[in-house]
Amino acid sequence: MSDVAEQLTRLSDAELAARVAEDIPDGSYVNLGIGKPTHVSGYVPEGREVIYHSENGIIGVGPPPPEGEEDVELIDASKRYVTAAPGAAYFDHPDSFAMMRGGHIDIAVLGAYQVAQNGDLANWATLDEKFPPAVGGAMDLVAGVKTIFVMMRHQNRDGSPKLLERCTYPLTGLGVVSRVYTDLAVLDVTPEGFRLVDLAKGNDLEAVRAVTGAPIHT
């Protein structure tokens, strides 16, 4: 890693989840992708009612059940045991994906391998042909959900950028990302490219630019 990268202060996973949660409005229907995005629900500010959709057939996903009260037939898309919140409903797969593709879900929060400055998203396959491809519901989500938030580390483990002029991995969707939340900054995707919303923990913009693979406009 470069000296510049070492000067940067990074949000923890919990702090990043809390930062995303700040931007989820009261009354939203939200789909949280598998992995880190599932933690966002724990940080939504008091007083907001947010209704969570899970692709496997529930809208109104509630918190995990107490130990011993798990129902193996009540799970979320990450295959974790959940409960049904007040106002929840169950449905089959065609209805679940009609909610996504049909534009009924307001916000989806997804992880990503790469995001390009034009909003292209790569989050389903790498260039490693050893691994069988597995797409799940990612392409359906980005095809229909109005606002796509990406939540990810700003860089790969080796320090290489995940925010790029152009994705190098296979795409999930073209021009679909609205906003990117990383451990260093929040960036909007605009017709001009990435535009800074805020910097995490007083980081220096030039230092963040140095670890980003595309221009950041202000």
Add this chain to the structure above:
Amino acid sequence: MDKRADSLATAVAPIPDGASVMIGGFGSSGIPFGLIDALLEQGATDLTIISNNAGAGETGIAKLLKAGRVAKVICSYPRSPGSIWFEKRYEAGEIDLEVVPQGTLAERIRAAGAGIGGFLTPTGYGTRLAEGKEVREIDGQGYVMEAPLPADFALIRAARGDKWGNLGFHATARNFNPVMAMAADHAIAEVRALSADPLDPETVVTPGIFVDCVVEYEVRP
């Protein structure tokens, strides 16, 4: 009319070698484990399996893969934690894989059951999964033409059933089960509670017209 079979073995007896078989379920919920075990016992091989996942651990579809009964898998997400038997067969080049976006998989199955000859979806437009498919632009939005996906058999799981084949489900165990019942030539349902009395028509989720055979299997996974 009485669609009840007296055993899981009787229910799966008609499935021949080379059949295409839809199997309901997502993660651990709504998988017809009893019917899959009976199919393994029955011995049919060279199967094409259509399901969301490709099995995990040593249960369900993983058992069929382990026993070498599967020639092809059509699914959205084959790579789950513990999907070792799928990975072994795939890495050894012993099975074909067709990966389909999950909503497109559901809609292709629905189209087959509903008599739709294909449909245009924005899902996957411009990606590797649309390569070789007809595309169209409507009002500035790109769409991919997707074909219906039928099957010879469907193995599904429900919470409740009656002798007419009407079914009701529990929580997130519904998933692909209703739509697979529609799309298969011969749909076989494993139900936790099978009744000689009719279910309340208001609570029926899958009407019996889509179901050819129901068999009781009380075990919960």
